[in-house]
Structure formats: C-alpha cells, structure tokens
Amino acid sequence: MTALKVRETTLDGVLVIEAPTNFEDFRGSYVELYNRDIYHAAGLTQDFLQDDISTSGRHVLRGVHGDGKTWKLVSCLYGSFYLAVVNWDPGSPGYRRWEGFTLSDSNRLSVLIPPRHGNGHVVMSERAIFHYKQTTQYDRSSQFTLRYDDPAIGIWWPVKTPILSRRDDEVPHV
Numbered sequence: 022m023t024a025l026k027v028r029e030t031t032l033d034g035v036l037v038i039e040a041p042t043n044f045e046d047f048r049g050s051y052v053e054l055y056n057r058d059i060y061h062a063a064g065l066t067q068d069f070l071q072d073d074i075s076t077s078g079r080h081v082l083r084g085v086h087g088d089g090k091t092w093k094l095v096s097c098l099y100g101s102f103y104l105a106v107v108n109w110d111p112g113s114p115g116y117r118r119w120e121g122f123t124l125s126d127s128n129r130l131s132v133l134i135p136p137r138h139g140n141g142h143v144v145m146s147e148r149a150i151f152h153y154k155q156t157t158q159y160d161r162s163s164q165f166t167l168r169y170d171d172p173a174i175g176i177w178w179p180v181k182t183p184i185l186s187r188r189d190d191e192v193p194h195v
C-alpha cells in the first residue's frame with residue numbers, strides 16, 4: 022500500500038497531504054484524492070461523513086469559518102485558491118496563529134484542519150472548485166465567523182479587495 026506523504030505545518034495538527042495517486046498522461050490526469058485505508062495507516066482516522074463543494078469566481082473569498090468539533094479535509098478540484106487557516110482555540114499556545122497554503126488542480130494537495138480552527142479561501146483562477154470532507158453534519162448555529170482582514174489576526178491575503186458574502190462582509194472585528 023502506498024504510504025501517505027504528509028507535511029507538518031506551523032499550526033499544531035494542521036497537515037498538508039499529497040494525493041495518494043496523481044497520474045498524468047496524454048489524456049489528462051487521474052487522481053486518487055482520498056483513500057481511507059491509506060489515511061488510516063498514516064494515523065489519520067477521522068470519520069468523514071459529508072463531502073461538500075463550492076464553486077467561485079476569481080477573487081471570491083469565502084470565510085473565515087470554523088467550529089469546535091469539525092475536522093475538515095480541504096482540496097482544490099479545479100483551478101487554484103489560497104487557503105488561510107487560523108488557530109481559534111483560546112486554550113492553545115498557538116491561539117490566533119495562521120498559515121496560508123496554495124491548493125490547485127496541479128499540486129493536488131489537501132489540508133487537514135482540526136476543530137477550533139477557522140478556514141477561508143480566495144480564488145486565484147478564473148473559477149475554482151473548493152472541496153472538503155467533514156466529520157460532522159452542517160450546523161450553521163455552531164459555526165463562528167472571523168473577519169478575513171481582522172488586524173487582530175493579521176492574515177496575509179493575495180487579494181486586497183475580495184468579493185464577499187454579506188455574512189463575511191458584515192462580521193465585526195474581534
């Protein structure tokens with residue numbers, strides 16, 4: 022069985038993971054994005070029970086959202102986006118630390134995000150498909166929303182005036 026290639030990040034528990042198979046030939050590509058047995062063999066035994074996608078145009082920014090119980094495994098199915106993850110656990114020494122990642126349909130990377138972290142992404146290609154697996158059913162009332170440009174967090178974004186939903190635009194600074 023292929024061993025999963027996993028890289029640690031500056032955020033405790035946040036991992037960058039290569040696709041178990043990323044094959045290209047004259048026809049195009051074939052990607053095995055998630056394989057339960059290979060993930061479990063690497064110690065990543067989260068029980069994912071929902072798959073979600075969102076599609077967005079260039080410079081749309083969704084987030085920063087999170088909750089206290091959900092693990093997410095984020096990938097880019099099409100195009101490219103910049104993903105920011107922030108530790109939002111007041112009990113953690115890394116509280117408010119953030120890191121950014123570029124995910125695309127060429128690097129085929131996934132990012133594993135533990136509970137008590139916020140995530141947001143901004144689309145860099147003309148269109149992109151954001152995909153994630155999650156360990157809980159959607160529960161809007163348990164989610165927190167952070168302002169993407171909150172100076173108290175200081176996330177760097179490659180786009181300074183992104184397109185936002187009303188929810189993401191109206192959220193106050195912390």
Ligand SMILES: Cc1cn([C@H]2C[C@H](O)[C@@H](COP(=O)(O)OP(=O)(O)O[C@H]3O[C@@H](C)C(=O)[C@@H](O)[C@H]3O)O2)c(=O)[nH]c1=O
Nearest residue numbers: 073075083084085086087140141142158159160164186
């Ligand atoms: C997140 C979610 C939304 N929905 C619905 C609710 C609403 O009618 C519609 C659009 O929802 P939103 O405007 O909240 O979508 P969006 O702003 O894209 O929210 C998402 O942002 C990214 C960054 C995440 O990581 C997700 O967890 C989620 O918070 O989709 C579901 O049915 N299931 C879900 O799991």
